[in-house]
Structures are given as structure tokens and as C-alpha cells.
Amino acid sequence: MAPAVTRAQAPSPAPTAPDDNPGTTAVPRGASGSIITAPKDQPPPPPPAPVVVIPPTLKRDDGAEYPHQAIVDKIKEGVIVGLILEVDATGVVKKVTVEAAAGHGFDEAAVAAAQKLVFEPATRNGKPIAAKIRHKYSFAPPPSRIVGKVASDSKDKGIARAIVTVTANGKPGEKRTITTDDSGAWKVEGLTAGTYHVTVQAQGYATRESDEEVDPGTEIDLTLRLTRPNQKPVAQPGDDPLEQVEVKVDRPPREVVKRTLDQREISRIPGTGGDALKSLQNLPGVARSPGLGGLLIVRGSAPQDTQVFIDGTAIPLVYHFGGLSSVVPTESLDRIDFYPGNFSSQYGRAMGGIVDVGIKDPEAKDKKIHGLAQADLIDARMLAQGPIGDTGLKFLVAGRRSYFDVWLKPTLEATGAGVSAAPVYYDYQALVQKDFSSRQSLRLMLFGSDDNLKILTSTVNGSDPQLGGGIGLHTAFWRLQARYKNRINDATELRVTGAVGQDTIDFNLGDNYLRVASVPISTRIELAQKLAQGVTMNFGIDWLYAPYDVAVRFPPPSRPGEPPGGPFLTRPPLETHVKDATYTPAFYDELELTPWRGNRIVPGMRVDYAKNSKSWDLQPRFVVRQDLTTGFPRTTVKGGAGVYSQPPSPQQSDSVFGNPSVRSNRSTQYDVGVEQEITRPVEIATDVYYKQLDYLIVQGLGNVGTGRAYGIETLIRWKPDKRFFGWLAYTIGRSERRDGPGQPLRETQYDQTHVLTVLGSYRLGWGFEFGARFRLVSGNLYTPANGSIYDEGVGAYLPLTSYPPNNTRLPMFHQLDLRVDKVWTAPNSKFSVYADIQNVYNHGNVEGVSYNFNSTQSVYATGIPILPSIGVRGEL
């Protein structure tokens, strides 16, 4: 209410003429304040008699509507709009003038509201008069709310009595705690615009956290799905209580494409034997690997162009014996993140893809130790995890050892081979974790792998007679890794991973050998700092120092595209012994920008140094994503471009086997795509990629190679639900190389034009689960031979191959694999068996061509026939 004052007492805020400076009166949102002034054109009052002027009195104010445009424009601060009102002698507002425009619809809203004001007219000595007054409207952003549901991940069923905590970021005191109702629903209202950290806790489920950006006057529908961390849900009739089945394609925060496979998906894909990394071969962009091999051929890149990490620490070997099984058993995995290209600046030194394997955190929620044991025809494995007393520490130990040496040794000996060390592999993981709080944890992990065999063959290979005799292989590595994570506050997070370890290769073939001993020391530090609303910076250091001792004695390999000059091992060998160190520090910085809802822009820069090339590689990268719709069904368009450098490998820069003056290989990668939710569980994603390759190192010639890889990837996924998960993945692509100026552009051996994979796994109930996988893939390229020349010195025929290399394609590959699991559940234990049958209809898939001794006759060499395998597992 405006006070009545006399002009003499106080010119301001006393009533004044309309052009005089007004006083101000604070009013709440939607209300108004008025100060009356005497109009200038009024005659001065007679001196003798005191003049009493009473300003207009507000009789009716409906308030101003918060403008829609301001909501659209996400105006989060309060706005005051000053007005000058001309009120006639009847109390009607005749004219409204905005003193200073505020925009975003505030002015219009204020004027519209002011025109509806009704006043008791101003009076002078009791007589109504016209008046000009100042009036203002204060606009505060309308409150927002979050409504949502907490549901079980596997069953999509609401979880009652879950505790949802909503905390305003940067304002720890502004915390709201709600409990979900019987349907799992929850709601928080009256939120001011800003970023909120949402934490959901429910008994028996892993805590889930989420950061939500809340705009003014909006409602966010947030469904949070919880998983059971120990994979031990209560068995229900007709329900398979085995571990959660989930296939996630998370919205990539920093990459164009990030595909995540979790443990159940990995373990249940038919035809992979439950192997961790082989499961990746079912995703778009990954070529089929021949036979039982597990090579990761990503978007037409050579396997060595793809890096594999365990929780951020690179590992030198991916598979036991080149493809039998992954060096990390599935049981120890939490997830696999796979980036087929255009990956974040946090990764480097690779032109292909990135695979980051996450080891599961130990579980200790019921303060008991749990374990499992599994055995199949190849190996046996165990895992135990739980708390360490009341120390607050948790542990996990796991190990695996093959035992096919038991049956392979007599098999080899029956062929006349002397077996002094039958093929055997083992791997292990042991970790201890301390959670200081929900924000801070420290984990120490030791993991490693060891493969060994030593055979003396008494037969001689006809095409390369020296490919016989003693064959020995010992490959091993271990890493001691420390990982520290600290969410220092709502705006700052620190992640530090350090590792030290040892790599060993001891390989001999006849009188040729490769011996490597290396002690890699690596550190990865990343600081994520929120700089402002919608602006987060990720700065990181990726540092690797690896002293090594390498001794090699081998003939020089043929150059790419160059036919061999004779049996490989009969050429005079080259020998080198090098003691040096790999030193490749890298720094990266990238911004995560969310300028508006549904948008994310990630510009980044990575700088790598390579000691062997003595050069820095500057790699700018850029990713953008835009949600075209809010809520379901989500439509997202995305794209990215970036430079990716891969430093020369030591043998490429070696003065004997390579060229010391080479620099890094380089690829420039482009990716555009779209993601579309079709139904709640079904999503389709398509990416078009193009990868330009420059400065490729060609053996002995330097950085003269070029190439390109391009294609389209499509993934239609049925996300895991109570019964089913599966997907259809199709890639059409091409991979080409030119081995130097003037050389023909040829397709590489990694070129597979069409790769189609359809798979699914369905829970039948009563502990049964049935899965199938079908693959249809273009045949691999090969170089036919027609005739030969006889090498009289070694008694071998040298094939006369056609030109250019890889000019003929093998027949198309197709194969159906099936898998059946059966689980028996007891209150505190679980027992399961599975049968995995590869190539069910026994199709003779062509994996190569076999020639007679002088290459005048040939037949196709086929891959694995129908191959069943079985396994058993017990869990406590």
C-alpha cells in the first residue's frame, strides 16, 4: 500500500508531477507498488490553505503473468519492470509507459497487467484529480518440479519406499528428501531453476545418482532404474533369478558413439562362449574375426590400431593365445565401454577404436563373502568378494586357469611332437577398495595374465621348412593399479589412476626369437570442473613411461602390397637388441557445453608427444549432440570430427626393422548419426562414418601410406527387460589403403562389406534362458595363387600370387549359434549349467583357401564345424 505524504514533507516519495522522479516500493511477484505525484499542470495551491494530496489507491491488481517467452528463453534471474502510469480522475489507467525495456516478454506482460489496474483516484483536498505515477512489476522465475519413478532395472517395476534426495548443486543446504509411494512414484515441487543432484537409495539395490538441469517453470519426468549390485534377486516362480540382463546404449556424454555392454549381456551372447571381448564383435562397426579368433577389427582398422584398457590402464594383450579367450574373465567385469571412433580426447595413441573394460567393484552390502566357481571344457575360474571384517574395506579376488593341456598334450604328442610345456594360460585379478564416502573412494588392484607353451615339432612345414622344430611362447603381463576418485564438491571431481607393471614376451621359432621385457608406468589424471551453468571442463594428463629391453631375430617382413620373396624364415634374419624407453606424455582438455536443453557440445584438444618420433601431435576434436525432442520418444542427432594420431610403434621406428625418421600415423575421423527411440525398450541408431588415413607408416619406406575407411552402421536394440534383450546390427563399409604414391588403391584384409548380426536372449521362466545369434557377413578378401616357382635351396614351392593383393573375396559367411542356460536357485546359492552351440546347422564357412604343393589346385578351407560346449557354475 502506498503511503500518503504531503509534497512539502517529502518531494520524493511524496506525490509528484508525472515527470518527477518517483520513489519505489518493493512489491512481491505479481503485485505492484504505486507512488503518486501531483500533475504538473495543476495550479499551485493557494498559500494560505494547506493542500492535501492523496495519491491514487490501488483497488485491484490481478498481477502479471510470467511471460512464456521468458520460460522459453530460460531466464533464471528475477526481473523488475518499471512503468509510468497515467491514471485519470476516475482511477482508470489511461497510459502505460515502460521505463526501461527488460525484453523476453516481461515488458508486454507488465503493460498488459498495468492496463487492468483499478485505482481509487488521486485527490487534492478531497477532489479527484488525474495523476501520473510510477509502478513496477517484479517477476521471479516460476517454480519447477521433478516428477518421476524409481523402478527395478530388470522388471521395470516400481520400487516402493525408495529414498530420493534432491540437492541443489552448490547449495548443500537446499536438500529435499522424499520417499517413493507404492508404485515407485515421487515428486518434488517448488524448485528454483538450477542443477540438482538426485540420489536414489533403495534396499537391495545399488545407489543411483543423477544430475538434472532444471529450467524455470518446467517439469522433468525422471525415471531412475536401479540394479541389484550382487545379482541375487529373490527368486520368484517362473522368473529366472540369474543376474540382471541389460544392454545399455547410454547417451554418450563426450563421444559420438559409446556402446556399453554389461556383464549379463556379455555372458549370454550365443556363440561367444560368454567371452568378454568377443562379445564386442557383435556390435556395429566391428568386423567378424576368422574362426575362433578374437581380433578387434574396428571400422576397417588393423587390430593393433585399437587400444584396450582395463579401467583406464592399457594392456598389451587382449586374448590368451591370440584368441582363445579374453585375458579378463567375464565374471570379473562390470562393463565394457566401446568407442568405435571419434572418441573423447581422454583417449589417444590409436586410430581405430577404444575398448575400456571395467572391473567390478567388490560388493559387501550384506557383510558376507560371496563367491562363484565355473568350469567348462577349456578352463576353470573362481571369484570371491566381500568385506574385510569391520575395516570398511572390500575385496575381490578372481582367477582362472586353463586345463586343455590335459587333453592337448597327448594329442600333440600323438603327432610326434615333443611337448615340454603344454599350452596353459591363467589370469588373475585381486582388488581392495575403500569407500571413504559416497563421493570418495580408493581402489588398489592387481591383475595379470600368463600364457605359456613349449613344443618341439618333428614335422616340417612344406611351404616354409624352417617353420618347425622348437616353438616356444611365453607372454605375460601384470599391473598394480591404484584408482582414486573424489567428487570434491558438486562442481569438481578428481579421478586419478596410476599403474606400474611388467610385460614379458619370450617367443622363439627355430632360431628366430622375440624377447621383450618392459616395465610400463602409467598415470591418468582427470579433473572435471564445472565452470558455469552448462559449462564443464575436463582436463587430463595421460602419461606413459615404459623402459624396455627388446631382442629380436627375425627375417624382415614383406612390405604391404609386396609379394613375399620366398619362404619367410629362409631369408637371412635381421637381429637387433635395444634398451630404451617409450615415453609418451599427453595432455588433453575438453569442454562439455550444454547451452540449451538437450544440447551438448564437446570441443576438445589432445596433445601427444612420442619420444621415438620426437614430435608432438596436436589433435583437435569436436562432438555435438542435440535432442530434438524432450522426453519420450527421444530423437537425437549427433556428429563429430577429430584428428587421431597413432605414434610409431617401436618396430616401426627401429633402425633395423623400421625407419627411425617416421612420425605418427594420422587419421581424421568424421561421424554423423541419429538416435531414435521407437518404444520404451527399442531404439534405433545409425551412424555414417568416414575415416581419412594419412602418413601411414609403410615398412621401410616411411610415412608414405594413405587410406580411407567409410561406412554406415545401424543398430536396432531391444533394451533388456524382464524377459528379453537383443539387437540387430548391420554395417556396410569399405577399408582401402594405398601403399605409397603411384601405388594402386587396394582393399585391405580388414574389409568386410556387409556385417549383419541378429541376436536375442529370452528368459523362458523356471530358470531357463534361450538365446540365438545369426550372422551374415561378406567373405574375407584374399590373394589367389596360380602356379609356383620351385625354391631349390630349401625344397619349397613359392606361390605365384595375383595382383594387386586382396583382389578376390571368399564366399559369404553365415552361421547360427544357440545357447541355453538353466539356473537352479536356493536361498543362499545358485547353480547353473549352459550349453553353447556354435554353427548349429554345420555350415562350412570358408575362412581361406588351401593349395596343393605347387599351387595348381585349390580348395576352400572351412572354419569351425558345429561346436558344442558346456559349462557349469556355482555361486554362493
Next chain:
Amino acid sequence: MRITRALTKVAFASVLAGAALGSVVGTSACGTGFDSVSKLQGVRILATKADKPFAHPGDTVNLEMLVADGRADKTRPVTVSWIPAVCTNPKLDLYYACFAPQYASDGGASDASLALSEGGTSAGGDAGDAGPQAPAANSGAGALASIIAKIPPHTNLTPFLPQGNTYSFKVPADIVSSHVVTPGAARPYGLAILFNYACAGHLELVPFDGSGNPLQIPIGCYDDFGAEVKVDDGVFGLLRVYSYADVSNANPVIDSLTQDDVAVDLKAGITLDHCTESRRRDCKKIKLTPVVPEASWEQNPDSNDGQGNIQHEEIWVDYYSTIGDLGDDARLLYDVGAGKIKKPEVEFQPPSDPGEGTLYVVVHDNRGGVEWLVVPLHVK
């Protein structure tokens, strides 16, 4: 880490190991139905022995070829012809760099030269008869390709080429010094490559097809009607002779051949009954073992196990026969490190019909050394 990762992946360690296991669980190429390389059914060069497997610069090297003719129809006799130009130090030591057209003008082939086989002689011919006059010795890069380019296609070469199972050539004195220095090689070396053809017909020059494929044999074997003979009627061969200034090698020695642990009279040969069983696998087998003395297992001064221990040669034996079946094409006799193989024998099954045949036992070492036995087979 990076070093091992890269080396591991490129250095075929795992691949080869995987391949070894893959024979059990992976790709199957068995059961192809091809005839064994040991079964002699056509014209075959089995080996060429140099009296100096490692020659010194300036040495005269005497060669002897072991040729077998397993053809049923021997109407056209087999003639061994030698290309009288010795290709020395071709680019990257690639044999096809001696004649592929792209190497004729390739500046990168500057380490290649071609020399007429100085003093070259053969049992059935004379190097002086060499028809298409080759350029002078050490005539430069891609010289053989240049020669070929000057000869009209399908010229009958046989009259101009030295012929016979033996041949001699003189190693150029500069063969080592003219070889491009190879970093990592145990010691400087030179390479001489000789080409020859065992042909049941005559030899003609074959034009290159222009595809750019360097693996095209410039010479073909033709019958009297100008048609190229069948695969079993001719073999194009090459022999690499490495030269070192200070290293030599001796051919292995075969003391004897045992049949079921009893020494075979090599002149009389092996006499055995033909197989009367209805199933081949039920036929009686004999075990054949060549006796190579340990003295032949020479040290290889350029080989070590990576831990400073000098290794030896690898010695293996190839078997061939014109009748019957051999259990293996080849067997290892001495490993570079492990030494003598305990059971190097090979099983031989006589044919189902009586007849006369020949068994060839060819012993190689991995430094160019070779020796052989030719044993008559009498199947009653």
C-alpha cells in the same frame, strides 16, 4: 607397455601360437584330397646342391641338380636348362626383382645387377652358346628384365641355353661389397640367384601381361605344337647362393639309410612285398630313417637364442617316391637348439601292385646345404 603391445601384435607371436592351437580348434584345411608333395607324378626338381653352399666372393660354385621324372608317359624327354645370367643382389633380395618389368627401370633396384655366369658351364651345353646376348657383367639394375624386353615373345630359347644337371658359375668378386648394407644383418653378404627350367619340351619367352604383377615367370615350357605343357611336364626353379667373406658351410652328410633300424644297401635298394590288404591303412609299413651324423649339425655362428647361446643348424629331410606312400613329406632331424630328434623316421607303405620305383631322400640344412640319396624300390 606400448612396445610390447605393438611388438606382440605385429610379431606374430600370439598369432603363431594361436595357429598352432588353431589346428585343433580353428580353421580346418585337412582332408583336401590333394596328392602329397612326396608323390612323384611329374617332372620335378627335388634339389640343387652347391659344392659351396655359402660361397666366398670370387669362388667358382659347382651345382648339381636332382631331377625326377614321375610321368607315366615319358615320350618327351626332360631337359634341364639354365639361364646363363646370374642375378646378383636384386632389390630387397627379391627373386622377382631380377626379371619383373617394373624393376627394369626402378631406381630402387639399384642394388641389383646381372652378370653372365662367368665361366659358366653345364654338362650338356656351353655357356658360350648362350644365345640372346646378355649385357656385360654387372650391367645394372633390372638387367634381366631389360634382356627379356629385347627378345621377341615366344622365341625358342632352348638352343641358346646351357643344359644338363650340372652347372658352374663364378661368384662376382664384389658380390658382398656391392650389396646394399642391411642394418641388423649378422654380417655383410651377397646374393646370387640362378634360374633354371626342367622342361619336357622347349622353352619360350613369355611376354608379361601388363597387369603390374611382378610374379610372372618370363619363360614357359612348350611342346612341339607350340602349346604350353601341362603342370607335370615342367618346373621353373631358382637357387639362391649366399656369399660371405668369412663364413662357409658344408653340405650335410648322409651316412646311411635304415629300414626298420637296419642299414639299407643303397645300391641294391629296398625290396619289399606289395600290399595285399584291401584297406591301405592295413598295409604293412616300414620305417625309414636317414642317418646323419652329429658332425653335420654345424654351429651357426650367426644364430643365437637371444640369451647369448650360439645355436646350430636346422637339418631336415624331404622324402619323395615314385611308388607307394610315405607317411610324411618331411621330418626334422636336428633342431637348432634341441639337437637330434629322437624319432625322425618316416613310414613307407608299398603299393598294392608290384613294380619298380625310386625313393629320394633329400637332406637340407637351413644354410643352403643339401645332400641326397636315391634308392631303388623293388616291390614284389
